[in-house]
Amino acid sequence: MRTVMSDRALNRLRRLARKVLECLEDGKPLRIPKRTTSNIEYDPDSGIYKVGDAKLERRPDTLKGSKKLAQMMCVAAFAKELVERNRSATLREIYYTSEGWDVSFKDQRESDAIIEDLEAATGLKREEFGIWPEEDGAAVYGDLLVREDGVEIHAERAGISGYNIPPNVDAVEFLDCGAERVIAVETMGMYRRLVQERAHEKLDALIIGLKGQAARATRRLIKRLNEELDLPVYVFTDGDPYGWHIYMVIKSGSAKAAHLNEELACPDAVFLGVTATDIVEYDLPTEPLKEADLKRIDELLKDPRYDDPFWRRELHKLKKIGRKAEQQAFAKYSLDYVVEEYLPRKLEELE
Amino acid sequence: MRTVMSDRALNRLRRLARKVLECLEDGKPLRIPKRTTSNIEYDPDSGIYKVGDAKLERRPDTLKGSKKLAQMMCVAAFAKELVERNRSATLREIYYTSEGWDVSFKDQRESDAIIEDLEAATGLKREEFGIWPEEDGAAVYGDLLVREDGVEIHAERAGISGYNIPPNVDAVEFLDCGAERVIAVETMGMYRRLVQERAHEKLDALIIGLKGQAARATRRLIKRLNEELDLPVYVFTDGDPYGWHIYMVIKSGSAKAAHLNEELACPDAVFLGVTATDIVEYDLPTEPLKEADLKRIDELLKDPRYDDPFWRRELHKLKKIGRKAEQQAFAKYSLDYVVEEYLPRKLEELE
Structure with a gap:
């Protein structure tokens, strides 16, 4: 079942993949919005707490950066499959699923953080990729x-x-x-x-x-x-x-x-x-x-x-x-x- | 809306009230099943953890006993109203409601315990009196x-x-x-x-x-x-x-x-x-x-x-x-x- 929403999610994932590929070819870092407290500001006009302009860099030519990029691409590939199959998985399930991947996560905190990276890099909520929290809504x-x-x-x-x-x-x-x-x-x-x-x-x-x-x-x-x-x-x-x-x-x-x-x-x-x-x-x-x-x-x-x-x-x-x-x-x-x-x-x- | 269930609840409340009245007239204690760990036994036949035969006594001629009896009767009167009006209240609401009663509770722990007394004394679950927990079920x-x-x-x-x-x-x-x-x-x-x-x-x-x-x-x-x-x-x-x-x-x-x-x-x-x-x-x-x-x-x-x-x-x-x-x-x-x-x-x- 394809929907406008799932098409949007797939397009964003493809766009991200192309960007990462360019970074790898040119040896340039991928820049994604920084989510630390120092880069979060209250915007009085809209009345919303927003992410500022600072970016963090994932460098493909460093050990740490390339690992994080690889982790994000594994999560992105899994998200693509979820969207295409119209399924969902919880944050915890993704952490366990990663046991079968070529890159690993130390703990669920690490995989959750990479999923937040994916959100920040694509500008979409993880729910749109079929990634759900454990908790019930109200x-x-x-x-x-x-x-x-x-x-x-x-x-x-x-x-x-x-x-x-x-x-x-x-x-x-x-x-x-x-x-x-x-x-x-x-x-x-x-x-x-x-x-x-x-x-x-x-x-x-x-x-x-x-x-x-x-x-x-x-x-x-x-x-x-x-x-x-x-x-x-x-x-x-x-x-x-x-x-x-x-x-x-x-x-x-x-x-x-x-x-x-x-x-x-x-x-x-x-x-x-x-x-x-x-x-x-x-x-x-x-x-x-x-x-x-x-x-x-x-x-x-x-x-x-x-x-x-x-x-x-x-x-x-x-x-x-x-x-x-x-x-x-x-x-x-x-x-x-x-x-x-x-x-x-x-x-x-x-x- | 009267049901078999609400009739049963009202009958048990009336029976309890008569028993308490007798206790007051004769100066004898009300005996209700003891719920401390020492009186809980595992029954291998039924496979259920059960209350044993020990009873606790609420003496109408002592300060402590008469207070607890009065608290229980206030809760019972409130429960009767809930059943008659086909309504419910949470444990927390009952604690707050008691602010308007002649007897008071130190904190919600105390009112919860008296509600358990009422269950033990009548042999009915508090849900049958319209008394509900805060938490959602599953x-x-x-x-x-x-x-x-x-x-x-x-x-x-x-x-x-x-x-x-x-x-x-x-x-x-x-x-x-x-x-x-x-x-x-x-x-x-x-x-x-x-x-x-x-x-x-x-x-x-x-x-x-x-x-x-x-x-x-x-x-x-x-x-x-x-x-x-x-x-x-x-x-x-x-x-x-x-x-x-x-x-x-x-x-x-x-x-x-x-x-x-x-x-x-x-x-x-x-x-x-x-x-x-x-x-x-x-x-x-x-x-x-x-x-x-x-x-x-x-x-x-x-x-x-x-x-x-x-x-x-x-x-x-x-x-x-x-x-x-x-x-x-x-x-x-x-x-x-x-x-x-x-x-x-x-x-x-x-x-």
Whole structure:
């Protein structure tokens, strides 16, 4: 089954192979975007964390460089086979598969790094080459009809756990959507709560359960829902620096996948709560901030992504009250309070 | 919506309430099965880890006893409301909800323990009271048609990630099943591999992804498939003591949920591999055993559940070769090797 997407992946692989061949013939290095922290910058215009202009060189005339080039070409050949056969393999499987290759990897860290090289060199996500992570994605619930591998799935009729977001989310077609917004929530506990209280109907929303820090597939789905279906995106997390950073990564991307942030980050995403102000105003049950929380707050205060009046106020306020709260803390009032009171009020404020 | 199940739950709660009332009137203690390790025994006849005859006492005439009784009655009242309203709440939500009650809990550990008391006192699983864990269950793929909350779901038509096992798995009705066996696998990586290689068709199997140590809902589903649909169950794990113990918990239950093992354990479950013998015969890529692995092997050698010739041989052999292998290590030969060669050969040996 050939698709536009797989043709693109094959073309990029062929182009890379030609470039490597030229390098070998001319004894010149292959230059690929550098992915170290020093070359990652926050771009305030797009609101995305991006890879800068620095390049790293793989020299075919050195032992180290030629080995890395050979490793990358083995991975590229394997990726080509995956795309042609319309199959996928996990990062771990590729590491094991490499046992049968002429070049070897010391450990999976090394093969993962070469796969990131391949992404940076081709400008495509590894998912487009059929290379998937081990981890499951998260889930969506609400009025969304998709087609996946020829099968139509409605995200309200896939069981109470919702529609599982697959790793190759670019292959999912959106057929129909009756929702007016996306509400992404940090914990699966809150996801189940919103589904059970029928927040998808009451708030006309697709509910997405993130399972903590959002996986790449989840972030990609959120971005696609925002761009292709023009849905506003709200993120609802715990009231602590880790929860806030879950939102920030959805909005502006992560350092680790900076070379892909333009595909993954959703600069339109709006933070819904829990804010430090909410903790005080709703008198939520809290726990004291730990050493690590305080350290994290100080780090975020130095992070350019948090350099605006809202975040500076909230970070300082959290530090001042010295306490944090989970999103499930609204259960103090009643299980449905979050859907009947908190979320409608917040959405009204923000829309 | 009243069901046989919810009637049973309400009856047990009423019976418990009457018993507690009698205790209060007579000043006598409430006796509930003790769940400490000293009172958990392996029952070789049923092959299940069970709670023994020892009881713990909650005395209404002591400060500590009366507090614990009051806490349990608050949880019981909340559970009654959940059952009557056909709702559910997570362990964490109940902890937060208790902020509004007359008795309090120091932390969630304390409320979780009282919920286990309620299970032990009523002999029902907390899921039957609508009390769910935070964590998602795992997934099933294959020819299985179920009904969940009025919606029919086919486990081959719920997306490539399969049908998400819900926490309240007792409420799932089995409508139709064309598979002849269950193959439960430790990692989601292997689960995806089997689905992709169409192991469900080639091996006439329902494929279950366990996500490591199996959640209670997953174990309950496996047991129900085994007992109600008469399907043999095979468990495929990594070749190390932790993987083997994942199998053993499915087969004979865990110490932690010993009071429920008769509902959860599946004594018919058969271990499929990876054995120490497989590691040698298939010349699998391995890693050296760590200190913790060796310690775990010694613990298992003392565990009555492993007291048979097969397990003694395998544990000693693993120790002797000093290495362990993951189930994904078969990718060394090719991605489909596990479905085309390894699993058919093992099933033939065992059936």
